[in-house]
Amino acid sequence: MFGVHNPETPFKLLTEANLLVQLSVPELVEKVLSRGEGLLTSTGAISVSTGKYTGRSPEDKFIVEEKSSSSKIDWGAINQPISENAFSTLYNKVLDYLKQKNEIFVFNGFAGADKKYMLPIQVINEYAWHNLFAHQLFIRPEQGELDGHSPEFTIISAPGFKADPEVDGTKSETFIIISFEKRIVLIGGTEYAGEMKKSIFSVMNYLLPEAGIMPMHCSANVGIEGDVALFFGLSGTGKTTLSADPNRRLIGDDEHGWSANGVFNVEGGCYAKTISLSREKEPQIFDAICFGAVLENVIVEPNSRAADYDDGSLTENTRAAYPLEAIKNIVSPSVAGHPNTIVFLTADAFGVLPPISRLTKEQAMYHFLSGYTSKLAGTERGITSPQATFSTCFGAPFLPLPANRYAEMLGEKILEHNARVFLVNTGWTGGEYGTGSRMKLGYTRAMIHAALEGELNNIETVQDEIFGLHVPLHVPGVPDEVLQPEKTWADAEAYREKAVELAEKFRANFKKFSGVAPEIAEKGGPINH
Structure with a gap:
């Protein structure tokens, strides 16, 4: 080509x-x-250890x-x-x-x-x-x-x-x-x-x-009606989990291109995180780990050769590599039309971002360039409290060209195809990490379902006073109070202090994008008070 x-x-x-x-x-x-x-596991997968390096070495x-x-x-x-x-x-x-x-x-x-x-x-x-x-x-x-x-x-x-x-x-x-x-x-x-x-x-x-094609660090799937959804997010935000939906066909779990014809997968397989994996929560991924799959750094019981997905003693970054064909409901070949819905996933350990919000075009550009999620205490030496991390376009380590090149392509695609964009927080609610609790996967799935089905297109929203995000007042299957972060905190003032702290981190990070159109910074980010 x-x-x-x-x-x-x-x-x-x-x-x-x-x-x-x-x-x-x-x-x-x-x-x-x-x-x-390596060893042969009880499901027929190969189990290997990667030794000193259990992740990328940027x-x-x-x-x-x-x-x-x-x-x-x-x-x-x-x-x-x-x-x-x-x-x-x-x-x-x-x-x-x-x-x-x-x-x-x-x-x-x-x-x-x-x-x-x-x-x-x-x-x-x-x-x-x-x-x-x-x-x-x-x-x-x-x-x-x-x-x-x-x-x-x-x-x-x-x-x-x-x-x-x-x-x-x-x-x-x-x-x-x-x-x-x-x-x-x-x-x-x-x-x-x-x-x-x-x-x-x-x-x-x-x-x-x-070649005029937008490369994307995202997963993608397609519904019965042919509606295509993209899921952007850094590791640990739920990109693979949420795209593996039994009611939708998987296009791919990590890397895609968006051409004049639509979306296509860059790869022929999936590379899923397996820490705490269970058939109950993620049946498609669990069942895909069969003959020919590769398990990286997963502890295996010596006699039964059963994988212990709860054991992170080698690393929390345990992985499974398997072909797309191991997933039952896939698109083959991995090509589909233009996206109707785009979801940005973040695992906010500060517990202050709404669990779902609808983004304007300027907000979509802002949050795409920001690529926010959190590093948790204990995941790296020296990190004792949640730390905001920003990865441009949700894939900074893999972008050889200037960030604006990719962001401009996204903005053009959103306008051309009238795609709806949502920010979904799969992180913490009711307090920051260590105080609050992780957002229930069932709630997140319900919110994603509502977004994909168009149920949030005309629903009443309220604008978040700090981040400027448009938050739905009702989502089927989710308690109303869960949708408003401040209402889930026991101490409203503590919530506000933490939210303002995160908003300032967004602003500080965005200063590096000097060539971005002024309206993106002015209308896309946290509200200036």
Whole structure:
């Protein structure tokens, strides 16, 4: 689709190694077990440990500083530059390292379910389970699609290779490097498979806008009437959980593009958090973890091999990777029309944002750029109370281009297709984290249902005095008092103090968006008193 093929295919440079190309799921599972990379669980899933790194390593992610792309990149703490020489040296070292291995695993597939915008990719792995992960997360080729398959981007993942920061120009032994000119993602020093998934998403966030397509860090589903809904949100806000609705068909759970034709999934699988997972609360995800699925850092009982999803002793970021086909009600292929409803999800640990509010276009742009949620006490060393965190466009770590580019595309799409936008707080009510309680999932589902069914389009609202949000006075299946945060707090003054504190954090964060139209800051954010 993008018309630029990988100028130097790493695959051809690895012919001396024992390349195992396009193994099936059963073959890869056999390799994982015979190589001692993981265990078979009672449901047939593979259980693995990612060792030292149980999540992404954003400080070790780089983009190669190249003439063809350098002027387009939003350089900074997220998009860190690395020289072409440093990349070339590491690239050759990794290839030499892989040539010494008895088995190297190769997957050929695609990113982007709309065939008009498909990106042919190749994934080269040191580990069999990483190749199984790639097989389940990316789009698998159909019969005949590998004829003439020429990758436009290649991932090379060598977790066993450790960089020397003083020699290689990295910050640690770990590195995730994207070369837009060479069309290569080079990964080393980390076993966390999510780096592969998110690197391709970063690539698509660079390529798609050039084709007039908006890339989105969101889940998506479609109703019986063909109405499409998008769910934006950072990790832990309920993006995957709320999009896996038995009454709606899933398009995808994490990464999408919005073209002139509608929405399409970037991936062919799901990467769901599993901490505290149960069949009762999330039946679709629970049942998807079967043969061929990959469980990351989930504790497994030694004899029964049953997964203990309540055990977060290795990490709270336990994950399951499985193909979309493991979900019963999916859209296949993962392509649908234009969204009718857009939901921004936030887990507000301050307990002051309304559980649901309807946004104007300016508010939608403001909250999209803000990308607010909370970090909780105890999740990171040094965090002793809830802390506001803002991730631009709900996906700052994956945006190579300036934020305004993505926000402007969203604003244009909302206007063009008259999409309704809601802000939904899946976080705390009745007090902040430690005092209040988490919003009941049943209430959140009822609010989402009402929004998707159009039941909130003409319902009476009241404007929040601090955040300016338009809050429905009634939602079917939800007590009225739950809808007004102040009414759920025992101490109204304490609520107001905490709300004002969060509003100031919003304002302080938004100052970095200097190029944004003035009306977005004036009409989209908290009310100035």
